[in-house]
Amino acid sequence: MNNLERMAGWIPPLIDASKITLSLSVISVVLGMVAGTFIALGRISANKAVSRACSVYIFIFRGTPLLMQLFFVWYALPLAIPELTIQNRFLAACIAFTINSAAYQAEIIRAAIQSIDSGQMEAAKSLGLTYAQAMRHIIIPQSIKRLIPPVGNEFIMVLKDTSLVSTIALVDLMKRTSQIQSSASTALVYLPSAALYLIFTAVFTYLFSWLEKRHSVYE
Amino acid sequence: MALIEAKSICKSFGDLAVLKNVSLSVGQGEVVCIIGPSGAGKSTFLRTLNHLESITSGQIVIDGQLLDDRADGVNRSPLSKKEESAILLEMGMVFQRFNIFPHKTVLENVMLAPLHVRKMSKEDARARAEDLIGRVGLTDKLGVYPSKLSGGQQQRVAIARALAMEPKIMLFDEPTSALDPELVGEVLAVIKKLASVGMTMLIVTHEIGFARDVADKVVFMYDGTILEEGAPQDIFSNPQNERTRTFLQAVL
């Protein structure tokens, strides 16, 4: 077998393991966005306690390594509180990545919301809209377009960071790559594996720029 | 009876006293123009009336209801939150920088508040919006996004948007200051039309000719106080205060 044929043979198992990589990325970024929106709203809320709590959350989960957060969910949490033992490695990874991404996205969303001209909120208030209505109908819809590029960026960071799950023996693209490397005794497998990562980032980069264009209709 | 009754309004931002005992009364159907140099507190005064700023002390009575009764920042108004919101709806506001919603079409801009605040049906909100947009001369722009409009057109949409809530009082904060000179006229024409149908209006403006035409009363503000008020012909032709004279010489 020549090298090309060998590499072609590795592609199906690599793609198979990519399902973990991709689903973990999509789930964490989507759930992280939902949670991040609430944390961002809490952060800018007039309620001091809520705002402080959200700041602390962001500080902790942006300020510690993601790998440590992953180990915490998988190894440390069950030791501290046995009831919170998570049997499923994939679920544990989703929790750790969502918690982490929520902190990053909260800051992205907060910045986007605060970049909207304050006159928009004033106009909404002067028309009798409540704060929640103004957020929902006026401020958040306008911030979405400004959100798309940094969230796209965040997505690509998460996609690459999912390689950390190989440390809890979850077989993602990275883990499968190193398994093949040791069984086939060659580093050649890094070529198709890197190519897959690049294809994924390229596809999602394209997707996010398409989304951004679609959201520019009113400009 | 006065529709707006502001009594001894004081407003400070930290240590900076911006309004110092401002009292003003605006009757039903009256048009009052506020003039004065930059930093006099004109915008702040307008914004305290509809609660975009809170006052430090004083009383604000709107349409006979005690909206604010403050001393040291504490409001002793007897109104519930709900009653307060209802009274605030009696005031519409038009801003210097339009603050039109850029992600909504002209029609959507005008329909939004009646739909979500008044809980009107879509059909009724739409009919009202179309009527108002027609009255400000923009029927051909219904489905257009604000970015495709001139400043004058955006400001006319903003006026229609405020009117859609059927306020009894309209507050204008320098509605033409951000406009190119050739667009000022179309906006002033819309405001004049409102005056002619008896809308109660409080207008901060630097357009002296316009104020002379439409105002029942002109108020000169300086350094957080009202220095002089009276009929336009008196203020403009025969100002009593030295500062009013200096200001008018500069703007005329």
Ligand SMILES: Nc1ncnc2c1ncn2[C@@H]1O[C@H](COP(=O)(O)OP(=O)(O)OP(=O)(O)O)[C@@H](O)[C@H]1O
């Ligand atoms: N949010 C704020 N915080 C602190 N100071 C403020 C704030 N808003 C206004 N001021 C100050 O209050 C004073 C009055 O401002 P205001 O905008 O009411 O003046 P104005 O008469 O409307 O002037 P202009 O003609 O420039 O619009 C100014 O000294 C301004 O710097």
Ligand SMILES: [Mg+2]
């Ligand atoms: Mg002003």
